[in-house]
Amino acid sequence: MTDRTPLRRTLARLVPGRWARRGLFAGLMSALTASSAPVLAAEPVFPPAGSLGLAPPPGMKPAARFSGFEHRSGASIVLVEMPPEAWDQINGKFTPEAMVPSGFRVKGGPEPLTVAGGEGFVLRGMQGANGLTYTKWVAVVRGTSGTGLVTVQVPETAAKQVPAPAVEAALRTIAFRTKASLADQVAALPYTVGDTAGFRPMGVFAGNGLILTEGPKDIDPEREQPVVIVAPSLGQAPAGAEVAYARRIFTTQKDLKDVAITDEARSTRGGAVVVRLRGTGTDARNGRTLGMTQTTVFEGGRYMRVIGFADAGRADALARAERVAASVAMR
Incomplete structure (x- = not known):
């Protein structure tokens, strides 16, 4: 796992309103990351009691310490659930320029991402941390249960173990289910x-x-x-x-x-x-x-x-x- 503190600070700056007032998102943006390779599983996997899930790339297992998935190579997918109103608060604020302070170097701009029963967009790029370089994807999505932030992070050294096409395919399986109590x-x-x-x-x-x-x-x-x-x-x-x-x-x-x-x-x-x-x-x-x-x-x-x-x-x-x-x- 990598140190995601700079990204937490970025999300805290970008998310105004109810949730930002609680000061909870200072830590969540630390998860901005991503990568890609063909996904074999078709059905989305949801963390225990989570309402946001996806079909992870082969070799990635549910994480024990956070909501998402991890790979022995150090690759990770972090799932962050937010209330429905968060979409209007953050949509349009995830731009390449806004990501600069976090160290996330975005290539191109936001691209539409199809989500079952909803909509979203994804940013792709690179980020360095702890002496390593990571390929990153940050997807912001909304569906029937709320808004989600999905960040994938793959060390360059693990590009063959968690290839980019697999991550891209996984992002296309993002889904929501009814929120648990x-x-x-x-x-x-x-x-x-x-x-x-x-x-x-x-x-x-x-x-x-x-x-x-x-x-x-x-x-x-x-x-x-x-x-x-x-x-x-x-x-x-x-x-x-x-x-x-x-x-x-x-x-x-x-x-x-x-x-x-x-x-x-x-x-x-x-x-x-x-x-x-x-x-x-x-x-x-x-x-x-x-x-x-x-x-x-x-x-x-x-x-x-x-x-x-x-x-x-x-x-x-x-x-x-x-x-x-x-x-x-x-x-």
């Missing part, structure tokens, strides 16, 4: 949350991220309710620099400014390194001061991040967010 989506996550600490599930994103909140609102752009976000990484974390990496992602929160770290602790849990940070930040839209806590567990080159936000006076909510973090375990 929130309970089923939570049950399909690659981890469990042993202690929700008074929070309730509010939504699942990218097939592996979970949002919890306390309060009646499911849409809370003003961040009036405490929120906890559980997000496994899609990419690699730098070995030996866990604290510095945790500090960097903590202080670069979308829609927050003047983020300050007030407390930090490093510990170990089995073979994992755990970095816990606490601090404050100012909501860039309304000027409110928020309290923040982040627990990042680094293990096997990857990491799991649990971050909590609450009004600066809600120390109890932040303490409970740390209880949630301590209870998360991979299945």
Whole structure:
């Protein structure tokens, strides 16, 4: 897998409105990638509880840590589900010029992509990461169940194992099915949350991220309710620099400014390194001061991040967010 952080930032900039206000897409665009070769399977394969699927190229298997498919060569297909209204918000914003900051070098422009019962378009190009060059496709589609972002990434060294025609054929099999219930989506996550600490599930994103909140609102752009976000990484974390990496992602929160770290602790849990940070930040839209806590567990080159936000006076909510973090375990 490759480090998709630059792409996450790009999607965060490109997707306005309800979902962007939640700050959830800062991580999703990191998946911008693609490639091609004839697909043998005709029927689309859907991740557990997912409503967006496709028939993957031969040799690609369902991924264990994210919504999509992976190949032993390092090739990947990442499926991101978005609400129906996201189509109008992002259609027309995926242009070669808009992709430049992410490092995605688009060849040509968007081309129409036929989707069963819907419509879409695809961008093709190249991107470098971790010393490798990847062939990439980014498809934005919509169907009866909502909007989808499908990104395929194939290392140049794996071009024969996952050939371009296979990826092109796979993209033509993109399909939607009826969206699963929130309970089923939570049950399909690659981890469990042993202690929700008074929070309730509010939504699942990218097939592996979970949002919890306390309060009646499911849409809370003003961040009036405490929120906890559980997000496994899609990419690699730098070995030996866990604290510095945790500090960097903590202080670069979308829609927050003047983020300050007030407390930090490093510990170990089995073979994992755990970095816990606490601090404050100012909501860039309304000027409110928020309290923040982040627990990042680094293990096997990857990491799991649990971050909590609450009004600066809600120390109890932040303490409970740390209880949630301590209870998360991979299945």
